Amino acid sequence: MKRTDVTEMIVLAKRKKKCTWDDCAKVLGQSKEWSTAALLGQMTLTEEQAKNIGEYLGLPADAVDCLQVVPYKGSLPTAVPTDPLIYRFYELISVYGTTFKELIHEEFGDGIMSAIDFKMDLQREPNAMGDRVSINMSGKFLPYKTY
Amino acid sequence: MKRTDVTEMIVLAKRKKKCTWDDCAKVLGQSKEWSTAALLGQMTLTEEQAKNIGEYLGLPADAVDCLQVVPYKGSLPTAVPTDPLIYRFYELISVYGTTFKELIHEEFGDGIMSAIDFKMDLQREPNAMGDRVSINMSGKFLPYKTY
Amino acid sequence: MKRTDVTEMIVLAKRKKKCTWDDCAKVLGQSKEWSTAALLGQMTLTEEQAKNIGEYLGLPADAVDCLQVVPYKGSLPTAVPTDPLIYRFYELISVYGTTFKELIHEEFGDGIMSAIDFKMDLQREPNAMGDRVSINMSGKFLPYKTY
Amino acid sequence: MKRTDVTEMIVLAKRKKKCTWDDCAKVLGQSKEWSTAALLGQMTLTEEQAKNIGEYLGLPADAVDCLQVVPYKGSLPTAVPTDPLIYRFYELISVYGTTFKELIHEEFGDGIMSAIDFKMDLQREPNAMGDRVSINMSGKFLPYKTY
Amino acid sequence: MKRTDVTEMIVLAKRKKKCTWDDCAKVLGQSKEWSTAALLGQMTLTEEQAKNIGEYLGLPADAVDCLQVVPYKGSLPTAVPTDPLIYRFYELISVYGTTFKELIHEEFGDGIMSAIDFKMDLQREPNAMGDRVSINMSGKFLPYKTY
Amino acid sequence: MKRTDVTEMIVLAKRKKKCTWDDCAKVLGQSKEWSTAALLGQMTLTEEQAKNIGEYLGLPADAVDCLQVVPYKGSLPTAVPTDPLIYRFYELISVYGTTFKELIHEEFGDGIMSAIDFKMDLQREPNAMGDRVSINMSGKFLPYKTY
Amino acid sequence: MKRTDVTEMIVLAKRKKKCTWDDCAKVLGQSKEWSTAALLGQMTLTEEQAKNIGEYLGLPADAVDCLQVVPYKGSLPTAVPTDPLIYRFYELISVYGTTFKELIHEEFGDGIMSAIDFKMDLQREPNAMGDRVSINMSGKFLPYKTY
Amino acid sequence: MKRTDVTEMIVLAKRKKKCTWDDCAKVLGQSKEWSTAALLGQMTLTEEQAKNIGEYLGLPADAVDCLQVVPYKGSLPTAVPTDPLIYRFYELISVYGTTFKELIHEEFGDGIMSAIDFKMDLQREPNAMGDRVSINMSGKFLPYKTY
Amino acid sequence: MKRTDVTEMIVLAKRKKKCTWDDCAKVLGQSKEWSTAALLGQMTLTEEQAKNIGEYLGLPADAVDCLQVVPYKGSLPTAVPTDPLIYRFYELISVYGTTFKELIHEEFGDGIMSAIDFKMDLQREPNAMGDRVSINMSGKFLPYKTY
Amino acid sequence: MKRTDVTEMIVLAKRKKKCTWDDCAKVLGQSKEWSTAALLGQMTLTEEQAKNIGEYLGLPADAVDCLQVVPYKGSLPTAVPTDPLIYRFYELISVYGTTFKELIHEEFGDGIMSAIDFKMDLQREPNAMGDRVSINMSGKFLPYKTY
Structure with missing residues (x-):
């Protein structure tokens, strides 16, 4: 399991739960800006933050582990973004x-x-x-x- | 004379005059952010603005003309900036x-x-x-x- | 399930049903231009539109969900298109x-x-x-x- | 003298004369769309068109010649445009x-x-x-x- | 099933059957040049052509369907070919x-x-x-x- | 003087003389295809060919010299041509x-x-x-x- | 099965058998240079060579087939190699x-x-x-x- | 004066003198392979070598100087060569x-x-x-x- | 199994075991710098080193094999790193x-x-x-x- | 005059004066590492440093001016260096x-x-x-x- 897999899991879980990034930020106890970046695979969570969000979104133990490891950063598929x-x-x-x-x-x-x-x-x-x-x-x- | 030539002229003239971008902005009657972008070749000046800044920095008539034409925008030499x-x-x-x-x-x-x-x-x-x-x-x- | 998976599903389902993009547009109640772009993964559907097209093309619930999320846009595989x-x-x-x-x-x-x-x-x-x-x-x- | 030099000359001459592309189009006897593309180095002029516009904008004989040769087309400096x-x-x-x-x-x-x-x-x-x-x-x- | 999957299937089936592109062309009733391009995913077959080649090479119904859809053209993996x-x-x-x-x-x-x-x-x-x-x-x- | 300078000279001289590539080919005693490629900087001329075309188009001695040296080949400015x-x-x-x-x-x-x-x-x-x-x-x- | 799959199979089989490329070359009856290139997916084997190496390395029939087809050449993942x-x-x-x-x-x-x-x-x-x-x-x- | 200017000078001087790279190598007292690379701007000459070749080809003092400085290496204009x-x-x-x-x-x-x-x-x-x-x-x- | 698969396995195993790269280096009997590079797929292990680390991290026999083969080096996904x-x-x-x-x-x-x-x-x-x-x-x- | 012009001037002046970067560093009163980077156009000099080095290397007043302006950094001509x-x-x-x-x-x-x-x-x-x-x-x- 790689961090990109965890990001995809989170996006899916959030869609199913119909919660917002702001809701997730409250679970993490941080701003919505930092929290969204973290959950999209750009920042590192503490053990407690990882457990809380894992519980909230129903992530497997391996994903909770993975959120505590410093990720290889960069969230875009191309040098010049198409979106x-x-x-x-x-x-x-x-x-x-x-x-x-x-x-x-x-x-x-x-x-x-x-x-x-x-x-x-x-x-x-x-x-x-x-x-x-x-x-x-x-x-x-x-x-x-x-x- | 192309707009990039005018930009180079302006940078040189400003260095010689030892004025700031903020000083130039006052001459243009706009914010320092917009004014700097304009003088670096990204925005279009009105006839009056062009004349004023031309006088202030000692630009030739052709450059004053050129500042009133909509430029081909984009201020960086590479897709991923090196600076x-x-x-x-x-x-x-x-x-x-x-x-x-x-x-x-x-x-x-x-x-x-x-x-x-x-x-x-x-x-x-x-x-x-x-x-x-x-x-x-x-x-x-x-x-x-x-x- | 990612939006690109949903796009592939839709293209397949449309081929099997032998319907046109214009038919799909009527289901969505929009122009054929907007509808085709939306179904090819570039626009966001309302809940009602997503349900209607899901029913029409026989898409799974997860795909119907996915169509209501704003997609990462850009429909071409290379910067200079080969087609x-x-x-x-x-x-x-x-x-x-x-x-x-x-x-x-x-x-x-x-x-x-x-x-x-x-x-x-x-x-x-x-x-x-x-x-x-x-x-x-x-x-x-x-x-x-x-x- | 290359066609890109002629394009630069035309842009300069037009700026000095303070005429519009529409004015130039009337001189050429064509639409403003085709005429602008042609004067920006993308289309080929007939001998008569080249002479008329040359006279109107005050271009040298060599430039008038050059406008009658089929150009190497493509008007942008990068594959993905920055403007x-x-x-x-x-x-x-x-x-x-x-x-x-x-x-x-x-x-x-x-x-x-x-x-x-x-x-x-x-x-x-x-x-x-x-x-x-x-x-x-x-x-x-x-x-x-x-x- | 995407057109690239069908192309791979055809290449495999042809290798197993040990037939030539010329043999396939006769089944399609077209030149060997057009037929090869079509079977390599660059041209669109009529319903009859698709059925005939499907039968000849033993392709599944879905692949036969797929051959009748206009493909996204471009047969090479890089802008400058390595082969x-x-x-x-x-x-x-x-x-x-x-x-x-x-x-x-x-x-x-x-x-x-x-x-x-x-x-x-x-x-x-x-x-x-x-x-x-x-x-x-x-x-x-x-x-x-x-x- | 580089070969690209010579190519530019030839294109200019040909335009002034209003001759065709076919005319030039006759001077060189070769096909129009090979001759055009050679004069556009892709092939090497013999001493005699270089002198003849030099005389015909009025090229300076240095250019005549240059045409006899094997050129660095490749006639296009970009990997994917824009023309x-x-x-x-x-x-x-x-x-x-x-x-x-x-x-x-x-x-x-x-x-x-x-x-x-x-x-x-x-x-x-x-x-x-x-x-x-x-x-x-x-x-x-x-x-x-x-x- | 594509040629790149066969190459991966061969590398794996060779590692397990602990044989050298030179050993493989003897099985093919060619130099070690040509043989290595061929087994790494760059050259075409005769039916006999393919059978012999297939037997030697324990490759499936489909792979043996595949080795006799002219491959799409080019063995490196990037235009400028990183190794x-x-x-x-x-x-x-x-x-x-x-x-x-x-x-x-x-x-x-x-x-x-x-x-x-x-x-x-x-x-x-x-x-x-x-x-x-x-x-x-x-x-x-x-x-x-x-x- | 940059090393690329010196390279261009040398190519020109050699063409005028109608000597070979082998002749130049003898002047330098090295192999023709190393000498050609050095004169094309890829290697560094000793003071004596620089003076000798400068005299032989008639290069200005500044160029003789320049040949003794370690150059920025790389002799090709594109990552994938076109020649x-x-x-x-x-x-x-x-x-x-x-x-x-x-x-x-x-x-x-x-x-x-x-x-x-x-x-x-x-x-x-x-x-x-x-x-x-x-x-x-x-x-x-x-x-x-x-x- | 490719070396990149082994690298991913090692990263996962290390995360589960909650050991450090320094711990792994001690198992290998080398510096932490060389060891980390080796375990991230850039260096070649001896048979003994591979067995020791395999045992320590619980890697399958095939992975232990793979670590003894010289890898295709280069650890980054893009020419200009995004991290x-x-x-x-x-x-x-x-x-x-x-x-x-x-x-x-x-x-x-x-x-x-x-x-x-x-x-x-x-x-x-x-x-x-x-x-x-x-x-x-x-x-x-x-x-x-x-x- | 642009900073790249000043860099070229400095390299030339240093070659003529046959001094080292270490000598220049002493003039600037900084380490040889920082000084070399600064003189190659990557760092900004104080007025005093600029005057001293200008005097030492015989640079024109405009260059001395230019050395005090923050440069657009990045010293290499390509994303992957060829040297x-x-x-x-x-x-x-x-x-x-x-x-x-x-x-x-x-x-x-x-x-x-x-x-x-x-x-x-x-x-x-x-x-x-x-x-x-x-x-x-x-x-x-x-x-x-x-x-």
């Missing part, structure tokens, strides 16, 4: 990538925004012209050091 | 792409977050453990329609 | 892509034609020199906004 | 490609829609919810023959 | 591609040689220096039209 | 590649059709339904040997 | 490719070294500084011909 | 790659044939059926070590 | 690759650092600002030789 | 990538070794069997956090 929703994020990097770079360097100097010491929050933003998706990302700035 | 700062954003899509998808569909149903009717705001977030980069993205949700 | 019929559409973009861009920008300014708020209609166009395929596409224009 | 407007058309093929295939075969049997014996018409479609881009494509159906 | 025999044809296009283009345009003007309204004939050409493979290709010329 | 005329040949390999393989092996056993000891002839084939492009290819069969 | 031993050969082409080209053309004129009418011999070359791998390749020179 | 002569070597790896691997491991155990402590010799092998290219490669075997 | 931990090493090569090259050549002249006669050691480096990963790599320098 | 020295590092990741991953996770849990808060040291390691390249890498461990 329109995910592609739009890729397009944002294509169009705004050099903008991110210039503005972060202007503010902080040479370095990066961490994708590890990172958190995010995704919300519905009501709007008379049509509701909007609002995403807040926060990543620690890590400066390059000279040595 | 560490920009790669981190690509990594976020690789790791969190399916999470974005699941959470947006859970909240809104089938559709996408627009990358066109979109705005963003990038700020320094002071933090005792090391300052953080904070990015707010807001894009209109566009539902797939049946017909 | 001659589908390749011709890719060729049209390769040859006419910059033409689409110039004419839409000339008419509307900077922005895109939505592929989400989009519909199409495909018809036979009788012609003495050999009948023609006629395709009408209609997508909402979405302007880039400054901020 | 958002053009990408949307690519996305339509990715999502609807197998739908095009099924519906054309259902109506006509095995064969293709020609991308050579082809014409198209692009119009603004006024709409209270926001104007739409309307594209009509018409291509001759070419059946595979047995032998 | 030496097939690669030689790819090499011919790489070396002679622009020659084909120039000579066809010199003779016919702008347009293409159809790969749909196309037939071919492959023969042994006896030669004292070593026999040769002789291939005759004939495709309808399709001119680009102005509109 | 519709050349793509059709690529499509033929994609669709008929395994057919070529099976029929040649059925007739000759394991081996290949040489792309080196190879010649071809391209003609117009008059036809009431529309003239056709007729291509004859002849390549020596080379058997794999055991050792 | 260090095989990569070194790829590196030799990358570094010495143009050297091979220049020296062969200097000696023979335009043409190629055949990879079909080809044989090779791989030996251990004892050496005080560490033994060496010695490979002798011999391929017929095939000249390009004019026509 | 037929060089491709045949790539094909040998594709077809015989796993054979090389098996036979070297059978003889030596786990490790590689060095592409650094390597030499080769390329000769004409006279043969009544047509002369052959004979290549001798000798590379030190390097065993993987446990630690 | 963030592994990507950072790829990034180091992207950023520092030319630095490695310059400094090694400055110290040693033309040649390489062997990846075969190579060992490494990975340790935790305690640090008040956050512990660090410390990696020591040691590879024999192999000089290019002239001949 | 043998650099490729060996890529091979280490290919072979040992999953080993790095397992051992770091075993020691530290889920997270990465930073490539930003990173330093390295490259030394000659004298050895009777042939000197070795010794590389010490030290990167801060960054744990994934839950939120």
Whole structure:
């Protein structure tokens, strides 16, 4: 049993149980953003989290084991994503990538925004012209050091 | 003269003038995020904006012309970016792409977050453990329609 | 069971039943264009639509479930399609892509034609020199906004 | 002088003259769709057309010559286009490609829609919810023959 | 059952029966070139042809059904073929591609040689220096039209 | 001066002189197929051939020199050609590649059709339904040997 | 059963029997180089060779059949090999490719070294500084011909 | 001035001087194989070798300098070579790659044939059926070590 | 049974036994670095090592056999790794690759650092600002030789 | 003037001055590893460092300016490097990538070794069997956090 098999099991179990990712997040005691990523095979669960979600979704013992192992990360089948929703994020990097770079360097100097010491929050933003998706990302700035 | 030539001119002129992207944004009368993207060849300026920035940075008339034409967008030289700062954003899509998808569909149903009717705001977030980069993205949700 | 398994099931069931996509569209109560895309794994069905088509084609309960979940979209096995019929559409973009861009920008300014708020209609166009395929596409224009 | 040089010249000359593609099309005596494609380096002009447009845009004799030679076609720099407007058309093929295939075969049997014996018409479609881009494509159906 | 499964079945059945593609072609009542392509999953059979070859090779009913459906075409596993025999044809296009283009345009003007309204004939050409493979290709010329 | 520069020079000179590839072939004393390939940078000329064509097209001495050196072959800018005329040949390999393989092996056993000891002839084939492009290819069969 | 299945069977059977490729070559009555290539799915066996090796390694009748069919050649999973031993050969082409080209053309004129009418011999070359791998390749020179 | 510029200069100078690679090798006092690779930008010359060849071919001082710097190696423009002569070597790896691997491991155990402590010799092998290219490669075997 | 199957078996068995790679290394009598690579399918075990680890992890006889065969090396599913931990090493090569090259050549002249006669050691480096990963790599320098 | 132009200038100036990277490092007052990376276009210099090295190597004022701007990082022309020295590092990741991953996770849990808060040291390691390249890498461990 590989982690991708566990992910498929979880998606199936969630569909049958008709629960939401938010429900799963409550079982894990974490945000819905982190929890969804974890259950889709990108993060590592503690033993307790794994047991709780295993019980909640009815996963076999082997799957519960597997959720506690650090996974080989990367959730997409191709380098350039084909799904329109995910592609739009890729397009944002294509169009705004050099903008991110210039503005972060202007503010902080040479370095990066961490994708590890990172958190995010995704919300519905009501709007008379049509509701909007609002995403807040926060990543620690890590400066390059000279040595 | 092509838009990529104009971008190179602008980067050079800005370096010589030792001004910031924020200074340029004030000349354009827009946010620093949109302005940087525009000056890096991804957005279209009005005649007035083009004239103002042309005067401010000392661009030739042909470049001022060129800034008013809709550009062929895409600011990166490779499909998977090599620059560490920009790669981190690509990594976020690789790791969190399916999470974005699941959470947006859970909240809104089938559709996408627009990358066109979109705005963003990038700020320094002071933090005792090391300052953080904070990015707010807001894009209109566009539902797939049946017909 | 994954959505691609359901698509394969539907193609098989349709072949055995010797019905058309148009017949299926009537069961779904939508156009033949949208219905075919949906049944080939690109759109999401309502519970009622899923039950009706499930009954019509004799699909198992799990497949009916699966049709109501937003799919990971993208129907082709390679970035450049090998099938001659589908390749011709890719060729049209390769040859006419910059033409689409110039004419839409000339008419509307900077922005895109939505592929989400989009519909199409495909018809036979009788012609003495050999009948023609006629395709009408209609997508909402979405302007880039400054901020 | 290569055809890509001539295309660049034309784009520049048009920008300076502040004329539209539609104006150019009138000079050529053809539709704006075919004319734009031709002037962007995808179609071949007759001697008369080349002379007229050369005079109108002030092109050198060598460029006028060059416009009468069949070009190496293909207007995009990458296999998957990065420009958002053009990408949307690519996305339509990715999502609807197998739908095009099924519906054309259902109506006509095995064969293709020609991308050579082809014409198209692009119009603004006024709409209270926001104007739409309307594209009509018409291509001759070419059946595979047995032998 | 997918068309690729049927192709594999046919290859196996032919090997067991120790018949030739030419024998199969006689059962189909078509040339050996078209018949081989069809049985390798690239062309569509009529009901009668499918029944005859099904009986001849002992294929199951489902496979006979499947042969009457228009296949997703493309017979090779990689964009640049690795098999030496097939690669030689790819090499011919790489070396002679622009020659084909120039000579066809010199003779016919702008347009293409159809790969749909196309037939071919492959023969042994006896030669004292070593026999040769002789291939005759004939495709309808399709001119680009102005509109 | 590189061979690609010489090819560009030849294409330009031919356009100015308004001669055909067939005219050039007569100067070289070879077929129009081989001659076009050679002048497009794929074959090596003898000293005499190089001088004759150099004189005929008015090429500089360095170019005449260059034509006598074996070139790095390959005439196309991308692995999958974008030009519709050349793509059709690529499509033929994609669709008929395994057919070529099976029929040649059925007739000759394991081996290949040489792309080196190879010649071809391209003609117009008059036809009431529309003239056709007729291509004859002849390549020596080379058997794999055991050792 | 496909040829790749037969290759896997042979590798397994050889491991269990603890015999060498050289032993297998003796059963086939050919060199160890050709025999290994053949048993790894790249060459075609005669009926007698197939029967002998089938008996020697205990292969099923279907596999023995399969070994007599010309295979789709190409033994590596990626265009650039990842295995260090095989990569070194790829590196030799990358570094010495143009050297091979220049020296062969200097000696023979335009043409190629055949990879079909080809044989090779791989030996251990004892050496005080560490033994060496010695490979002798011999391929017929095939000249390009004019026509 | 970059090493690729120097390579181009050398090819040009050699063509003008009408000397052979073998002549150049004598000037360098090394084999024709190593010398050709070095002059095509893949190896590093000593100061004396660089001066001698610079004088012989009439290279500028800067080029003589440049020949003494270790180059960024790799002589081919694409991952899969398009030139037929060089491709045949790539094909040998594709077809015989796993054979090389098996036979070297059978003889030596786990490790590689060095592409650094390597030499080769390329000769004409006279043969009544047509002369052959004979290549001798000798590379030190390097065993993987446990630690 | 293929080596990748054995790797998957080992990962599973290790997870069930809740032992570490270090424990496995002790069973093999080698460093944890070499042992982990070996058990992940990149190195070859002796008969004794294979038996010991087979007994320790409860592997079937066939797997024990398989571990003694030289594997086809390469442990990653894509040319550019998607896993963030592994990507950072790829990034180091992207950023520092030319630095490695310059400094090694400055110290040693033309040649390489062997990846075969190579060992490494990975340790935790305690640090008040956050512990660090410390990696020591040691590879024999192999000089290019002239001949 | 772009950073890549400055890099080329520096390489040329260093060759003419016959100084080492170590000499340059002393001018910058940093380690030879960081300094080489910086001068090859991967790191950002302070105003003082830029002036000092500019004076030392005789760079124009514009280049001195340019060295103080954060560069678009990535020093290699292809995703898989062709240069043998650099490729060996890529091979280490290919072979040992999953080993790095397992051992770091075993020691530290889920997270990465930073490539930003990173330093390295490259030394000659004298050895009777042939000197070795010794590389010490030290990167801060960054744990994934839950939120």
